[in-house]
Amino acid sequence: MTPVTSVEGKAYPFGRKNVDTDVIIPAHYLKTITRAGLGRGAFETVRAEPGNVFEDPAYAGAPILIAGDNFGCGSSREHAAWALGDMGVKAVIAPSYSDIFSGNAFKNGIVAVVLPQEAIDRLLEVAKDNPITVDLESMSVTTPFQDRFSFEMDPFRRDCLINGLDEIGLTMAREEKIGAYEAVMAAERAWL
Amino acid sequence: MTQPRTLYDKIWDAHVVEKRDDGTCLIYIDRHLVHEVTSPQAFEGLRAAGRKVRRPDLTLAVPDHNLPTTARLDAAGHRLPIADPESAQQLAALEANAPAFGIRYIDAVAPEQGIVHVVGPEQGFTLPGTTLVCGDSHTAAHGALGALAFGIGTSEVEHVLATQTLLLKQSKTMEVRVDGTLGFGVGPKDVILAIIGKIGAAGGTGYVIEYTGSVIRDMSIEGRLTVSNMAIEGGARSGLIAPDEKTFAYLNGRPMAPSGEAWEKALAWWKTLPTDAQAVYDRVVTLDATDISPSLTWGTSPEDVVPITGVVPDPESFADPSKQAAARKSLDYMGLTPGTRMQDVEVQNIFIGSCTNSRIEDLRQAAAIARGRHVAGNVRQALVVPGSGLVKRQAEAEGLDRIFIEAGFEWREPGCSMCLAMNPDKVPAGERCASTSNRNFVGRQGPGARTHLVSPAMAAAAAVTGRLTDVRDLLGEAA
Numbered sequence: 001m002t003p004v005t006s007v008e009g010k011a012y013p014f015g016r017k018n019v020d021t022d023v024i025i026p027a028h029y030l031k032t033i034t035r036a037g038l039g040r041g042a043f044e045t046v047r048a049e050p051g052n053v054f055e056d057p058a059y060a061g062a063p064i065l066i067a068g069d070n071f072g073c074g075s076s077r078e079h080a081a082w083a084l085g086d087m088g089v090k091a092v093i094a095p096s097y098s099d100i101f102s103g104n105a106f107k108n109g110i111v112a113v114v115l116p117q118e119a120i121d122r123l124l125e126v127a128k129d130n131p132i133t134v135d136l137e138s139m140s141v142t143t144p145f146q147d148r149f150s151f152e153m154d155p156f157r158r159d160c161l162i163n164g165l166d167e168i169g170l171t172m173a174r175e176e177k178i179g180a181y182e183a184v185m186a187a188e189r190a191w192l
Numbered sequence: 193m194t195q196p197r198t199l200y201d202k203i204w205d206a207h208v209v210e211k212r213d214d215g216t217c218l219i220y221i222d223r224h225l226v227h228e229v230t231s232p233q234a235f236e237g238l239r240a241a242g243r244k245v246r247r248p249d250l251t252l253a254v255p256d257h258n259l260p261t262t263a264r265l266d267a268a269g270h271r272l273p274i275a276d277p278e279s280a281q282q283l284a285a286l287e288a289n290a291p292a293f294g295i296r297y298i299d300a301v302a303p304e305q306g307i308v309h310v311v312g313p314e315q316g317f318t319l320p321g322t323t324l325v326c327g328d329s330h331t332a333a334h335g336a337l338g339a340l341a342f343g344i345g346t347s348e349v350e351h352v353l354a355t356q357t358l359l360l361k362q363s364k365t366m367e368v369r370v371d372g373t374l375g376f377g378v379g380p381k382d383v384i385l386a387i388i389g390k391i392g393a394a395g396g397t398g399y400v401i402e403y404t405g406s407v408i409r410d411m412s413i414e415g416r417l418t419v420s421n422m423a424i425e426g427g428a429r430s431g432l433i434a435p436d437e438k439t440f441a442y443l444n445g446r447p448m449a450p451s452g453e454a455w456e457k458a459l460a461w462w463k464t465l466p467t468d469a470q471a472v473y474d475r476v477v478t479l480d481a482t483d484i485s486p487s488l489t490w491g492t493s494p495e496d497v498v499p500i501t502g503v504v505p506d507p508e509s510f511a512d513p514s515k516q517a518a519a520r521k522s523l524d525y526m527g528l529t530p531g532t533r534m535q536d537v538e539v540q541n542i543f544i545g546s547c548t549n550s551r552i553e554d555l556r557q558a559a560a561i562a563r564g565r566h567v568a569g570n571v572r573q574a575l576v577v578p579g580s581g582l583v584k585r586q587a588e589a590e591g592l593d594r595i596f597i598e599a600g601f602e603w604r605e606p607g608c609s610m611c612l613a614m615n616p617d618k619v620p621a622g623e624r625c626a627s628t629s630n631r632n633f634v635g636r637q638g639p640g641a642r643t644h645l646v647s648p649a650m651a652a653a654a655a656v657t658g659r660l661t662d663v664r665d666l667l668g669e670a671a
């Protein structure tokens with residue numbers, strides 16, 4: 001994974017709540033067998049709405065997305081994270097995420113920042129015309145107007161993101177522990 | 193004395209390989225179900241890194257999402273090609289990846305083929321007290337047998353394939369207790385819709401739900417699978433139901449379940465799993481069975497639930513302004529006007545199937561309504577799609593297929609079908625569907641499709657009247 005320490009630039013002032021994974025990437029795009037190229041299908045139904053932020057040239061290629069509560073609810077499809085990544089989004093800011101989505105985002109190097117609704121409201125306002133910055137080192141979101149919103153993040157995830165660590169490789173290094181567990185289970189719960 | 197623990201805690205504790213300082217645990221995964229949609233990129237990742245599948249013997253692959261539900265063999269018994277090239281490519285990828293990595297594979301024309309979440313329990317692959325994952329959010333279904341089962345993303349699929357473990361943080365626990373006796377014409381689907389209506393689509397986020405109470409205890413395994421299946425629609429990654437005598441009777445003799453001495457050993461352990469009397473849940477939600485009516489959804493979130501006797505709600509009636517806005521959007525998409533009686537809403541499509549409601553009991557309940565009646569003239573498509581080849585055969589042995597066909601339904605081959613629009617079964621744009629599936633999201637059953645989630649009996653009732661219908665009217669008067 002590519003290390004991420006900060007994401008800086010324009011942000012889609014989207015703000016919608018309960019954006020489900022069918023909205024992020026509709027099911028008919030799930031037939032691909034590779035991870036690339038899904039950005040073209042991202043937010044297809046939203047893009048069809050007049051005046052939406054994704055078709056607005058002002059935000060084209062923005063690396064940040066600001067959304068409402070419960071972002072990424074619905075299915076477990078990782079295609080949602082791939083689609084966001086493929087459209088160039090490197091950080092999402094929302095008051096909450098579905099559990100599966102935040103895990104998928106992390107695994108694809110997308111920073112999922114949790115901030116309270118008041119902060120989101122301010123950022124939605126600022127992002128209309130200004131860039132914002134998500135910084136993992138200082139764990140804060142800042143604007144050109146001296147706004148500074150601190151966020152929390154799981155230390156392990158933060159470490160992996162900053163250092164670009166591959167989770168599978170890290171776990172495979174625990175082989176001895178996994179093998180030992182299996183040996184105990186083979187004796188205790190042999191029916192497995 | 194050990195601390196009293198919940199069912200969830202017990203399963204969790206039994207699977208910790210290693211606990212890290214920050215509380216994250218490396219959790220061993222006992223069972224891994226793989227299907228064609230969320231696995232190709234995981235196998236691609238393994239190949240790129242030169243990794244193997246650590247425990248192919250704990251992994252089971254079966255195609256379901258993309259498969260057309262029309263005949264799969266021609267008259268001579270040859271496999272028919274799949275028309276959609278992208279579907280064909282995904283299915284071919286699984287068919288090639290499974291043997292390449294030594295994974296057990298149930299192919300598209302095997303008698304056992306079906307929806308992963310129907311096949312797992314049916315084969316005895318799903319067992320109490322196991323950790324079970326699949327790259328699909330409705331994996332929660334397997335919790336009906338007392339397995340800690342949850343959906344994972346493709347990177348996690350790859351992680352499990354390579355290491356047979358996942359890095360997880362312990363969830364909070366929520367008890368959802370449903371006590372009392374269900375009323376006439378009320379079934380498991382109504383119970384879970386009522387639960388989601390109560391806790392909301394995000395109410396279970398961060399929790400594992402354990403369903404308890406007399407209604408759950410009295411429910412068949414099929415019914416429990418329906419309830420547990422939709423935990424994710426209430427935001428919870430897993431649903432759990434304590435294993436009991438019904439669970440054991442259901443599993444005994446299944447092809448992949450333990451037998452003989454191993455069965456006895458397993459049984460002894462399974463009996464220790466139910467939540468201890470003194471254990472405390474982080475949150476408790478209770479429902480009274482007498483408050484649950486035959487129910488359905490009116491909007492585009494599974495929390496948009498009303499009794500069939502109700503009306504389309506007025507968005508202004510919601511306290512939360514964001515909910516008001518969401519309701520207005522939903523109603524616009526659904527083509528509904530506030531105040532309309534749900535029973536006056538006409539439907540053009542009927543779907544009886546999906547991992548929520550495609551088991552034998554579901555088909556029996558639908559057939560009981562369809563028997564001797566006929567699909568209404570305004571209904572253009574009425575599909576009955578058994579959850580697996582074994583369900584299909586069982587239904588045929590009971591003559592249910594004849595009942596459906598004579599009533600004007602189509603009797604199809606097993607698969608996900610119209611639950612999600614990845615295969616040829618779709619609801620046309622702007623048309624309405626009474627569906628036994630689990631998601632009424634925008635575009636879920638096809639671009640522009642309008643979904644009302646209902647029980648199998650209610651779907652059959654809607655089919656024969658051509659509109660959303662109170663199944664109790666067709667079942668006759670309550671005793």
Ligand code: SF4
Pocket residue numbers: 256257307308309328330546547548607608609611612629630
């Ligand atoms: S039937 Fe529907 S919900 Fe179930 S696995 Fe298939 S697509 Fe997913």
